[in-house]
Amino acid sequence: MDLIKPEIGLIFWTALTFGILLFVLRKFAWKPILGAVGDREDSIKKALAEAENARKEMQNLQADNERILKEARAEREAMLKEAREIKEKIVSDAKEQSKVEGDKMIKQAQATIESEKKAAVADIKNQVAELSVEIAEKMIKEQLGNKDKQLKLVEDMLGDIKLN
């Protein structure tokens, strides 16, 4: 039957055509097309890997940031605490010192007052002594001039003293 009897001519031309097609397409079509597709896929793969790396790096960075932030916060806390302590210490120290100083000043003042008082009293005593001497002098003078007058004088003086 003709239908299933292969003809030599067609076999020859098919083999030839297929050979030419294979050779030409391999060189000018499949190689560039598959090459381009492969290159593109590689570049996509590379880009994806890079993105993944970047994401990981980002994550690392974020973790680092968080850690640093935490540390900074802790440090700040510590510093604040220390500062508060120092402040309190300074304040208390200052208070104590001022108290001591004050006490010292008060004592000094008291001592000064005391010595002033003493000096004043001593001065008064001297003046009283001088006045007493003057009075005594005047009285003696009066007594010596007039007996009455002397008496009167004594009386007056006594009256004066009372007034004092």
Next chain:
Amino acid sequence: MRIRTYRSFFTILFLSLLTTGFAASEPKENISSIEEEEFNASELIFHHIGDSHSFHVYGSDEDHFPKALTIPLPVILWTDNGLVTFMSSEFHHDVDGKVVVEKKGMKFVNLHDKIYQLNAGASEVVFDAEHHTDNAVQPLDFSITKNVFSMFLSMVLLLLIFMFAARSYKKSNDNMPSGIGRFMEPIVVFIRDEVAIPNIGEKHYKRYMPFLLTLFFFIWINNVIGLIPFFPFSSNLSGNIAFTLTLAVITFVITIFSSKKYYWKHMLWMPGLPIPMKLFLAPIEIIGMFVKPIALMIRLFANITAGHVIVLSLIGLIFIFKSFWVAPISVLFTLFISVIEVLVVAIQAYIFTMLSALYFGQALEEEHEH
């Protein structure tokens, strides 16, 4: 009688497919002559799916409108006296062996689209009781037949399509195709990812990609050309056994040449079986080695031929029933089958390629993979 059937077929085809206006203008006696003839569907179909030395474009009649147009094709013969070439038009459309062409002192006739060389001294073909020739032999026929012409057309188309596709990659700066390349790339990638890599494996597939791609597109485009029912297409190349045979043999040869030790060991001395079983399996495996390419050959041939036969049978119904009223139904069914055929031809090309890849993969199999 035969050629008249053929002519009447095309007259009716034109009447039914083109316009009804044609029917009115067609000479009356022509139609009546058709009705008298006995329509031989199988003859028509076998003529149509077979090869031809000339390419019929349209028309059925030399005298009436539309005038028949048949493109002559070169006849190339290798005879005892060397190469003989002439145009098929020298036979004047004769396929019954009546017209004798004389070249280099040798006489040739066209008998059912086969070229016969008359024996020395004979002046015309003599038939025996079974309508076989007694006094003529077939020389080696390398003619550019309808199928060969169609194959060259497919080659030109493939080269154009893929040269343009490949060039579109070069033009772009980011390896992105444009135009036809954008359409072809998914198919190329499909062959690579779904056919080559799963069957052959990542390690070796690259070597077979050019073959598989060429094979797939070559079969596919010729299948599609066979589906288009007008010049310069309409041949039945991929439904021709010579065509499928050649491709199957190429696949077989590549399989044998890429086979590794394990392939032969597995075939001739199946490991891990008792010796009687080994002896029993070896011949089966050897037969299997040849059955695979034969199955490839028959599958493509039978599928494509069957498609053509169905379409022609459906159109033939019109003439069997001798009624125009069958035409709409025939055309509708033909359309339906044609749509299915569009799918079938792609699937057949895919299956041929896929099985080829599978055989290569088997030949390349290594010990540890089993």
